[in-house]
Amino acid sequence: MSDKLYITIDGKKQxxxxxxxxxxxxxxxxxxxxxxxxxxxxxAKANAKQSAMNKLKALGLTDNEIEGLMG
Numbered sequence: 001m002s003d004k005l006y007i008t009i010d011g012k013k014q015x016x017x018x019x020x021x022x023x024x025x026x027x028x029x030x031x032x033x034x035x036x037x038x039x040x041x042x043x044a045k046a047n048a049k050q051s052a053m054n055k056l057k058a059l060g061l062t063d064n065e066i067e068g069l070m071g
Contacts (some may be wrong), residue, residue: 005021005024007020007024049070054069
């Protein structure tokens, strides 16, 4: 496995070096951070929904009633 990173510019394969490599790595890190943020946000929403459903169930609502409320 190679530790070098190659990019294609105008159909020519070139090794990414210097500022180009730094920008690629920076963009990759930003993308991964954004993906992690999105996943955490989705998990938080799912957890909040499940918590609400559990509370409604504890109040005695049926699954059909909860489904009707939450859509």
